[in-house]
Amino acid sequence: MAITGVxxxxxxxxxxxxxxxxxxxxxxxxxxxxxxxDLGADLRRGDLRTDDVAALxxxxxxxxxxxxxxxxxxxxxxxxxxxxxxxxRLLAAVPEAGVSAVxxxxxxxxxxxxxxxxxxxxxxxxxxxxxxxxxAAHKAEVERLAAEWHAENPGVRLAVLRxxxxxxxxxxxxxxxxxxxxxxxxxxxxxPPVQFLHLDDLAAAVESAVLGDLSGAYNVAPDGYVSAxxxxxxxGTVRGLRVPPQVASWLARFRWRWRLAPTxxxxxxxxxxxxxxxxxxxxxxxxxxxxxxEECYIDAHHAKPWAITTSSVMQRRSLTVLxxxxxxxxxxxxxxxxxxxxxxxxxxxxLPGR
Numbered sequence: 001m002a003i004t005g006v007x008x009x010x011x012x013x014x015x016x017x018x019x020x021x022x023x024x025x026x027x028x029x030x031x032x033x034x035x036x037x038d039l040g041a042d043l044r045r046g047d048l049r050t051d052d053v054a055a056l057x058x059x060x061x062x063x064x065x066x067x068x069x070x071x072x073x074x075x076x077x078x079x080x081x082x083x084x085x086x087x088x089r090l091l092a093a094v095p096e097a098g099v100s101a102v103x104x105x106x107x108x109x110x111x112x113x114x115x116x117x118x119x120x121x122x123x124x125x126x127x128x129x130x131x132x133x134x135x136a137a138h139k140a141e142v143e144r145l146a147a148e149w150h151a152e153n154p155g156v157r158l159a160v161l162r163x164x165x166x167x168x169x170x171x172x173x174x175x176x177x178x179x180x181x182x183x184x185x186x187x188x189x190x191x192p193p194v195q196f197l198h199l200d201d202l203a204a205a206v207e208s209a210v211l212g213d214l215s216g217a218y219n220v221a222p223d224g225y226v227s228a229x230x231x232x233x234x235x236g237t238v239r240g241l242r243v244p245p246q247v248a249s250w251l252a253r254f255r256w257r258w259r260l261a262p263t264x265x266x267x268x269x270x271x272x273x274x275x276x277x278x279x280x281x282x283x284x285x286x287x288x289x290x291x292x293x294e295e296c297y298i299d300a301h302h303a304k305p306w307a308i309t310t311s312s313v314m315q316r317r318s319l320t321v322l323x324x325x326x327x328x329x330x331x332x333x334x335x336x337x338x339x340x341x342x343x344x345x346x347x348x349x350x351l352p353g354r
Contacts, residue, residue, distance in 0.1 A: 001025060001210055002060040004048060004090070005067030006041060007033040009171055010105070013203035014064060015039045018210075025211070030056050031067065048086045053093035062101040064210050065090055081134075087142050091149045094156060101157035103209040105202075106143055108164045108195075108219060109136035109175075113273040119193065120225070120278040123162075123217045133266030143217075159209040161202075163220040164277060167300035168199040176300065191228035192274040195221050196296035201289045208287045218285070219277035226293045234297055 001018070005011045006029030018025045019040030029041035030048070046056045048067060057063060069082040087104070094102060111121050112128035127143065129136035143160055150158045165175050176196070197220060205220045226234070279289065291299075 001062035001064065002028040002030055002057055003041065004030045004063065004065045006039060006043070007031040007035055008066060009168070009199050010166075010203050010206065011064075011066045012036075012039060013199060014066070014206050014210075015041050017203060017207045028057075028060055048089060049082065053089050054096040057093060057097035057099055060097060060099055062103070062210050063090070063094065063099050064103040064105075064206050066105055066206070081138060084138055084141050084145065087145060091146065095153060099156065101159070101210075102146075103159045103161065103206060103214075104142065104146055105206065106160050106162050106217075107136065107139045107175075108162045108221065108275060108277050109133070109270065110140040110143060110162060111275050111277070112136065113192070113270040113275040115273050117274050119274050120221075120276045121219070122278055123219055123281055130266060130269045133270070136266075157213070157215050159214040160217045161205055161209060161220050162217060162277065163202050163205070164195040164197050164222075166197045166199050166202050167296050169299045171199060171300070192272065193225040193227050193276050194231060194293075195225045195276050196293050196300070197222055198289070198291035198296045198299075201291055204290075205282060205287050208282070208285060212285060214285055218282045219279055220282060221277045221279045222289045222291060222293050222296065223279065224293065225276040226297065230294075231297070234294060 003011045003014055006015055008031075011029070011031070015027055015029060016039075018027050027039075027041035029035060029039055029043045030046055031043075032045065032047045035043040035045055044056055046053075048056070049069075065087065067086065069086065091102070108121070110127045110129050111117065111125055112130045114128060114130075118125065127140045129140045131137075146158060146160065150156065167176050201222070202220055205218070208214065209218070279287075
């Protein structure tokens with residue numbers, strides 16, 4: 001099987017999982033980046049944008065397509081559009097290369113963030129990416145393109161994975177970073193729940209899709225979700241500045257234009273409305289997450305010193321603060337009393353005849 005983007009966070013994890021199977025699977029790693037020999041794969045350096053894709057896939061039966069050209073530092077239009085073209089070239093090469101199965105990694109953002117979204121979203125929910133956010137729009141376009149291609153090539157198994165925000169210690173994704181940056185100025189009075197998926201769990205989901213008989217779309221998410229209030233407790237932050245949605249959009253455009261924050265303007269709805277998903281279908285296929293939302297968030301984000309995680313921790317920290325405040329108050333009181341005594345003795349010594 002082949003992994004495109006094998007040098008990336010997900011690709012390297014997937015290669016390690018398959019290498020641990022003691023020779024059960026022959027792995028071909030494809031990437032435009034310099035490749036590491038310790039990935040446990042037959043490494044083929046190539047560019048899916050320009051090289052002969054069928055040649056890169058020679059002798060491969062399953063392809064896990066993980067590479068992405070999307071660059072959040074720009075407006076994303078050019079790079080996200082390039083992702084669509086890469087998938088188009090990949091799918092066109094599959095019949096020629098004799099590939100029997102394709103696994104594509106999309107995003108849960110294709111559902112869009114809307115006030116009428118069910119909580120949680122199932123795989124049969126409509127794909128309604130919010131206008132103005134090119135990443136989600138182009139992921140939805142990739143899925144549409146793949147569905148059309150699959151209708152013409154029904155003999156090739158196609159599995160599409162839709163992960164929520166993926167993180168890991170020291171490897172917070174750009175989606176996690178922009179969502180975190182955007183909550184400093186919140187739009188309206190909405191506080192949607194959120195989800196955080198560990199990159200190890202995402203790699204395990206891709207492994208399940210590669211080795212199993214998964215076909216169709218699957219959400220990849222942890223169990224449940226975290227409320228906005230619990231997230232603030234975990235991070236130690238207070239509720240951000242609340243402004244009208246129009247003002248939040250203007251601020252997002254301003255900060256994006258002048259590179260004051262890594263927040264594309266189109267992401268604002270994803271901070272206002274829910275887009276959490278159910279993992280029931282993937283769980284039924286045998287996959288299960290090993291990490292909770294809370295664990296993923298804590299591992300991938302630096303919490304404030306006063307962040308709390310449990311009521312007992314909160315109580316201990318509160319008592320510590322109260323004790324410290326009491327000690328300071330006692331010290332101040334003792335100092336005031338000492339100064340008063342010294343002042344009284346000084347006054348007595350200054351009396352006539354003394």
